Amino acid sequence: MDIAVTSGLIILVLLLIMLVAGVPIAAALAVSSVCAILPVLNFEAAVVTGAQRIFSGISIFSLLAIPFFILAGNIMNKGGIAIRLINLAKLVTGRTPGALAQTNVIANMLFGAISGSGTAAASAMGSIIGPVEEEEGYDPNFSAAANIATAPTGLLIPPSNVMITFSLVSGGTSVAALFMAGYIPGLLWGLACMLVIYMLAKKFGYRSKTKFEAKEKLSILFQALPCLLLIIIVIGGIIFGIFTATEGSVVAVVYSLILSLFFYKSIRFKDLPQIFRESARMTGIIVFLIGVSAIMSWVMAFTGLPTAISRGLLGLTDNKFVILFIINIILLFVGTFMDMTPACLIFTPIFLPVCTALGMNTVHFGIMLIFNLCIGTITPPVGTTLFVGVKVGKVRIETVFKQLLIYFAAIFLVLLLVTYIPLLSLWLPGLMGYV
Structure with a gap:
């Protein structure tokens, strides 16, 4: 049997067994990768090389952006940002049908982009x-479905840690290009869901009763402006080359600290140790995952597994549209069982060679992959954002899932548009000269 096929089967079988047995994903990745190389190298060489790959995989300067963006997100999650963004979103939606649910969508896009977490957006x-929607007569399942369906949009709208992870594992794809590429797909996801909400709200007669006076509008804008400036300063600085993504993450931390401590005064100095601990814990998990995934990437490259998979897929058909559709189906399936970071680390080196062989731009592929994995965060059985949204909305998963089906249809339609119309991902990066 070909060594690539043998290694691929070893990785697949061992990974599945360990995940079903409840072994942590990082340990499962490391063990299955080392075992997959044993037919070629002896045990001692495999273990030593694996250890070296872990250290080389995390000894990358740009990787520092991840812990700083995580820290900035945690500061702003606890820094009184949510209510100010919600009030701003209320101004935008006005009194359109389902205005409160529409407000939820816009606030999710803004807060998710600032915090870099779909789960945090769904919770906040x-x-x-x-509760406000319930007071105005909205069905709790309708409200929860709108919240859950749009919480992942902030993972596509930068800054986004998963984009930085993809940049590293794909061999240095421009982070600025990925950031710019995520805007239109993220906005299309949100707009598609807002259209669904509009149609359902008209059917059920949901209309907002809130009306703001001119003075209130100015106050809301003044309070929300500093939050929006964070996105403008950080993303603008990266896009225009004022600082790198890593330096931009530090700017985000400093800005969010000043904003939360001195402007909004919503957190105190004594709260900071807990925020630092939470950020360090999350960073440790992600960085270790990246390190052990370097072993798997090396094993795949050494055995020629991505090339074998590429030949296999291209051997099925030479139709680009069919192959991309198959890849989407696989990624959607994977996303329902695996968190975004490990899925990105595992499947980027597998499918990237296939897509580049089809003439697909790496940035376009990255957005397609991330879009698929975002959907996985709101689908059972491992959809963390789905479960958080259900808990916060105080509804049952089986009842809210029925409401989510129409949102899934709209989101899948946007996914197909993003997959088959490269301009949606590449127009903004091209405009800025990144692709």
């Missing part, structure tokens, strides 16, 4: 907007 926005 659902807990604040949900």
Whole structure:
């Protein structure tokens, strides 16, 4: 049997067994990767090389952006940002049908982009907007479905840690290009869901009763402006080359600290140690995952597994549209069982060679992959954002999932557009000269 096929089967079988047995994903990745190389190298060489790959995989300067963006997100999650963004979103939606649910969508896009977490967006926005929607007669399942369906949009709208992870594992794809590429797909996801909300709200007669006076509008804008400036300063600085993504992450931390401590005064100095601990814990998990995934990437390259998979897929058909559709189906399936970071680390080196062989731009492929994995965060059985949204909305998963089906249809349609129309991902990066 070909060594690539043998190694691929070893990785697949061992990975599945260990994941079913409840072994942590990082340990499962490391063990299955080392075992997959044993037919070629002896045990001692495999273990020593694996250890070296872990250290080389995390000894990358640009990787520092991840812990700093995580820290900035945690500071802003606890820094009074949510309510100010919600009030701003209320101004935008006005009194359109389902205005409160529409507010939830816009607030999710803004807060998710600032915090870099779909789960944080679902929790913060659902807990604040949900009770208000219930007071105005909204069905809790309708409210929860709107919140859950749009919480992942902030993972596509930068800054996004998963984009930085993809940049590293794909061999240094421009982070600025990926950031710019995520805007239109993320906005299309949100707009598609807003259209669904509009149609359902008209059917059920959901209309907002909130009306702001001119003075209130100015106050809301003044309070929300500093939050929006974070996105403008950080993303603008990266896009225009004022600083790198890593330096931009540090700017985000300093800005969010000043904003939360001195402007909003919503956190105190004594809260910071806990925020630092939470950020360090999350960083440790992600960085270790990246390190052990370097072993798998090396094993794949050494055995020629990506090339074998590429030949296999291209051997099925030479139709680009069919191959991309198959890859989407696989990624959607994977996303339902695996968190975004490990899925990105595992499947980027597998499918990237296939897509580049089809003439697909790496940035375009990255957005397609991340879009698929974002959907996985709101689908069972491992959809963390789905479960958080259900808990915050105080609804049952089986009832809210029925409401989510129409949102899934809209989101899948956007996914197909993003897959088959490269301009949606590449127009903004091209405009800025990145692709």
